[in-house]
Amino acid sequence: MGSTADKIKGMANEAAGNVKQAAGKTLNKPGLQAEGIAQERKGEAQQALGKGKDAVKKVIDKA
Template sequence: MGSTADKIKGMANEAAGNVKQGVGKALDKPGLQAEGFAQERKGEAQQALGKTKDAVKKVIDKA
């Protein structure tokens, strides 16, 4: 998967995780809140992976 795809999927997972957390909090569902938290972190990791791929590509392109 390319860096752009990683970043887009990461943003989507982060947004969905935020929504799940909000719904879980509003409905007093700790399990849904936890699931949302985990999904948000997954999204952050995906975005970081995409940024890392970009950085590596820049280093390779300079070589």
């Protein structure tokens, strides 16, 4: 998967995680809130992976 796809999927997971967190808090469902936190962290990791791929590509392109 390319860096752009990783970053897009990461942003989508972060957004979905934030929605789940808010819903869990509003509905007093700690399980849903925890699921949202986990999904948000997954999204952050995917975005970091995409940024890392960009950095590696820049180094390779300079070589």
